[in-house]
Amino acid sequence: MSWHRAAVIGASGGIGAALCDALEARGCEVVRFNRSGENAIDLSDEASIAAAADGMRDSPPDLVLVASGVLHVEGAGPEKSFRDLSPDQLAAYFAINAAGPALVAKHFLPLFPRDSRAAFAAIGARVGSITDNGLGGWYGYRASKAALAMLVKTLSIELGRTHKQALCVALHPGTVDTKLSEPFQGNVPEGKLFTPEKSAGAMLDVLDGLGPQDSGGHFAWDGQRIAP
Incomplete structure (x- = not known):
């Protein structure tokens, strides 16, 4: 299944750029959204999201991909213990990984x-x-990623009431060799660190094979459904 017009949010990141390139190679027109530049979207600024969507109203997409996310908050590593928990850090994770895609x-x-x-x-x-x-x-x-999975599921129920052929899913890219994951690649098993191009192609293949009956699901790069 080929897509005609896609909006990719986070198009300047490793995975986002690879998704854009892969879609274009498959004949899809892609509108690339980044934090700055001509097509700017800031996931923490709803007005910028609304403006970006309004700009596509005359030529709407049939595919929207949110490739933005944070693996760790700048200036702080991932919390290894509950003693490391910080309200500001938790809020930052949820703002980008959950609230942003929902908006x-x-x-x-x-x-x-x-x-x-x-x-x-x-x-x-x-x-x-x-x-x-x-x-x-x-x-x-x-x-924040668990919250995203719940948001996707809830969105899929409402979307399905009015758009019978549409689907709403989360896609797990695997461990991808990007600047985002670079500090945490030491424990990745051999053969399990993917290039952005391999991950993007695999996720698009999975997406192409999904139908409305799969809406609300969370799927890995190899097509396996991930349990909630």
Whole structure:
């Protein structure tokens, strides 16, 4: 399944740029949104999100991808213990990883066609699975990605009432070799560190194979459904 026009939020990041390039290689027109520049979106500024969506009203997308996210808050590492918890740090995780994508959905989902296929996808994370959490730690990142999964599920229910062919999902990219993950790559098993290009291609392949019956789900790069 090919997409006709995509809006990619976080297009300057490693995964976001790779998603844009892969979509264009598949014949999709891509509008790239970054924190600054001509197509600017700041996930912490709802007005900028609303303005970006309004700018696509005349030529709406059938695919919206939110590739922005934070793995750790600037100036602080991931919380290894509850003793490291900080309200400001937790708020920063939730603002970008959960509230930001939800606000993108708020303003972009109304642009979707009602009579044809469309998709909203946000970058999730396996560590956001409550079921899969056997190690602990990384409180803010885990919790914000778990919140994202719930938001995606809830969005999918409402979207499905009016857009029968649309889907709303979270996509786990695997561990990707980007500046974001560079400080934490030491414990990645051999063969499990992906290039942005490999991860982007795999996620798009998964997305192409999903249908409305899969809406609300959280899927890994290899197509496996991730348990909540």
